Amino acid sequence: MDHLQSRLNKELPGFFPRWSTYQDQTRVVVPSEQILVTLKACKKIGFDQLTDITCVDLLEYGGSEDRFEVVYLLLNTESGERLTVKTYLNEPDLTIPSATQVWSGADWLERETYDMYGIIFAGHPNFKRLLLPQEFQSFPMRKDYPVKGRGERHNFPVITRAES
Amino acid sequence: MATEINKTVGDNVFLTTLDAAASWARANSLWPMPFATACCGIELMSSAGSRHDLSRFGSEVMRFTPRQCDLMIVAGRVVMKMLPVLQRIWLQMPEPKWCISMGACACSGGVFDTYAVVQGIDRFIPVDVYVPGCPPRPEQLIRSIIDLQEKIKSGGTYNAREFKLRILPEGPQRFDEDELIRIRERNGLKLEPPTYDPVH
Numbered sequence: 001m002d003h004l005q006s007r008l009n010k011e012l013p014g015f016f017p018r019w020s021t022y023q024d025q026t027r028v029v030v031p032s033e034q035i036l037v038t039l040k041a042c043k044k045i046g047f048d049q050l051t052d053i054t055c056v057d058l059l060e061y062g063g064s065e066d067r068f069e070v071v072y073l074l075l076n077t078e079s080g081e082r083l084t085v086k087t088y089l090n091e092p093d094l095t096i097p098s099a100t101q102v103w104s105g106a107d108w109l110e111r112e113t114y115d116m117y118g119i120i121f122a123g124h125p126n127f128k129r130l131l132l133p134q135e136f137q138s139f140p141m142r143k144d145y146p147v148k149g150r151g152e153r154h155n156f157p158v159i160t161r162a163e164s
Numbered sequence: 165m166a167t168e169i170n171k172t173v174g175d176n177v178f179l180t181t182l183d184a185a186a187s188w189a190r191a192n193s194l195w196p197m198p199f200a201t202a203c204c205g206i207e208l209m210s211s212a213g214s215r216h217d218l219s220r221f222g223s224e225v226m227r228f229t230p231r232q233c234d235l236m237i238v239a240g241r242v243v244m245k246m247l248p249v250l251q252r253i254w255l256q257m258p259e260p261k262w263c264i265s266m267g268a269c270a271c272s273g274g275v276f277d278t279y280a281v282v283q284g285i286d287r288f289i290p291v292d293v294y295v296p297g298c299p300p301r302p303e304q305l306i307r308s309i310i311d312l313q314e315k316i317k318s319g320g321t322y323n324a325r326e327f328k329l330r331i332l333p334e335g336p337q338r339f340d341e342d343e344l345i346r347i348r349e350r351n352g353l354k355l356e357p358p359t360y361d362p363v364h
Contacts, residue, residue: 132245132280133244133245140279140280145279146279147277147278147279148277148278148279149278149279149280150279152244152279152280153244153279153280153281153282153283154283154287155244156244156247156248156251156282156287156288157251157288158287158288158333159289159290160290160330160331160332160333161290161330161331162327162330162331163331164254164257164259164261164289164290
């Protein structure tokens with residue numbers, strides 16, 4: 001971790017992100033306005049694969065001050081190192097710069113994160129819902145969204161035998 | 165009168181109503197439209213295979229265009245994004261047509277009581293035969309087709325009362341009252357127990 005930390009800090013002049021390890025997993029937490037700089041620096045030091053982008057809703061989570069935690073999982077395919085980059089977002093401003101200019105594979109991952117959590121990735125080339133219908137109103141993986149939904153599954157016309 | 169005609173023509177002719185003859189022909193040449201979205205579709209394929217051999221019952225001609233079919237077998241869960249497609253396919257099938265809801269998910273949503281899964285296709289399209297099971301065995305599907313054939317053979321031209329029944333929606337009501345979320349929203353997301361006066 002120390003080696004990785006010094007390598008990344010060399011690429012990131014001006015601010016020092018928060019590092020931690022848990023069960024051999026290295027995590028780095030950066031402010032949301034620095035996320036694009038950090039991701040570019042990570043790619044520069046060898047993390048060439050973006051494994052996943054996802055989000056955690058920390059509503060009513062013990063000890064958390066922030067609402068959303070956006071997580072980037074990176075992999076160095078040469079050395080096998082993995083790195084988790086995290087940032088925090090709070091309502092009402094859920095905007096974060098898109099990582100599509102760093103990794104093209106971030107396209108669908110960011111659209112899925114928007115679909116489920118409502119995180120807005122600014123600068124995305126084709127920003128719309130990925131899995132749910134376009135007219136869907138809410139973001140179902142948020143903790144304040146009920147499991148059975150808000151009636152979306154009932155909201156269809158009924159076809160009787162005489163009409164069909 | 166029938167006996168007199170029988171005396172005249174012998175065994176070469178038998179008499180029936182046109183309804184019964186048409187229903188007999190329809191019941192023994194069902195062309196299923198396999199709307200298979202999940203694991204029930206595997207059992208549906210198996211029942212058409214050589215071991216269970218659905219063609220013994222005259223309904224093995226699976227067609228993947230709804231315009232050639234008269235029986236829709238909905239096998240698997242239907243999510244809210246798929247339901248408009250299901251309704252459109254149902255409307256594209258020519259009359260007369262029937263529907264078998266195969267498996268727990270198509271009948272009631274099954275274990276998938278979530279925001280996206282439709283809680284039974286009978287809320288939105290008419291269903292003739294329900295097949296329980298998760299997934300049902302091919303024997304159960306074959307039994308449902310035999311039952312549907314009985315239903316078709318017993319049907320015919322509709323009288324006025326039957327036609328009135330046809331324009332009523334079948335299945336559960338669109339919004340059922342025991343949905344917890346609706347109760348919560350009606351109370352403004354506050355779950356307060358109702359106050360009872362023990363005296364009155």
